[in-house]
Amino acid sequence: MKMMSIASMQQSLRALRWPGLLGLAALALAALLELGLTQRWQVQSDELQATAERLQRQLRLQRASGAGPEATLQTWQLALPDADQRQQRLADLLEQGLRAGLLSSRTEHRLSIDATAGLERLRVSMPVQGGYAQLRGFIEAALRQDPALSLDSLKLRRASPAAAQIDAELVWSLHARHHGVDGSKP
Template sequence: MATSLRISPRDAIAQARGWGWPFVTGAVVLALAGGVGLGLVPALRRESEAVALDADAAAHRAAQSGAALREARATGPTSDRFMAGFPAADVRQARVAALLALAVHHALELRQGEFQLGQDKATGLARYVVTLPLSGSYVQLRAFIEEALGTDAALSLDRLRLRRASTGAAVVEAELTWSFYMRPRDAPSDAGTR
């Protein structure tokens, strides 16, 4: 047999007074939290659906831009304009010499570097990889890297490895791997695309 519990609001208030103010405060907070929770759940659900739609749209845009990039890599006027924006391969030695002179300008100690010529398969650009072991202060290295990247727009810093002999050592041993990107010898020059 089921029994129902009916209590009037007046009796509930009298009973709550008997339990004291902590109970009343807790009951009010619980009621407010329940109300807020009921109001937030639909809002959170709408927000998560909006985020999911944004993610789907971003994935669609990425797929479209990937197709556009593959199309741009194909031979043709767009590819020619892309290639023409890079320095010619015959200025490679001058670009490397400028990088080395910049290291000397920043009072960095140079050791024997490694040089390797190849081709970037993704873009078709010629790529000259230069690994330079250097030593100097952290401030000198940072200024050198910043100026090198700001001076040559077709230069990238691919890897940076730093090491100190001890925690308080002023000298930092660094190994920097740079890539000089340039037009392959058979690519059109900037003058040929205008």
Template sequence: MRVPSLILHEAVSRLGRAGLAGVLVALLSVLLALAGVLPQWQAVRALQASEADAQVQVQRVQRGELKVAAKPEHQALDSLRQQLPGQPQASELIERLYHLANAERISLARGEYALGIDPKTQLARYQIILPVRGSYPQIRGFLQALLGQLPTLVLEDLELQRKRIGDSELNGRLRMTLYLSRS
């Protein structure tokens, strides 16, 4: 069914400018409603569907038809504590740290050691600050070996400096934390 253009032209001329503006505003509002409201309406419908599905799953759990295997946080923390080395092994781990430094021919000056307890997890924290001296490749190799062999060690800060531009030897400071279980 085709509307002749003459009939359409007469209808538009009868409306006048104000009527034509009204028709355009009405068309624009319909387009805006379709572009803005329709996606939101579809999103609400999807949320309602997922809410209904979640309610069905909750009812199945309450009736015992569905088992939920949730691992509480304290069980996960206990599992972590079992995997960590114990606090009595701290001196052995520090000794391993010095052996790794000797293997890379790095000199470690006397460091600072502080044992503390993490208030959130109740894990033992051995905070270590070590002055270090060696070339960049030596220090980098030492850090890679250290983090590879002591997975519970966290490198928190590394400061390196040279006295002169031409020096190949660096002076630095390592700040690390060794996490241990309290058993």
């Protein structure tokens, strides 16, 4: 391979003129950025790999100690409130909607019980009207107050794109531990 002399390199650079020099500078900058990004991506990849390995070790330890999914399910069930708190929890949910300034014309409730699992679920359909910030605040406050509450679905509608009011259909589930007819715990 023939070595280029300094004089011939200067002559080649002059021949490129400013658009060519600008393109050459852009290529050099892109190469430097590529090198920096590649290194950062490698660091992030290594961190994610270490996190995945740590989680896999924890999962293996849980399985070895017998604290598998069944134990997690039992822990969750034991943390659920008793069924006799259902009416108060429902009243708290409705009151939070009112405090958030949301208008609700009606709510519908449907109770389902799985006696063999010792669980019950009160499904609450709640149409509301209000502002977007009010709705977000209500959902956040409700989920924070009651850890055994889940938001199953949310449908949003606006009368027009410029309307400040939102019509929302919220479907909640209040989960609880169910006791048999005799009051015994499962």
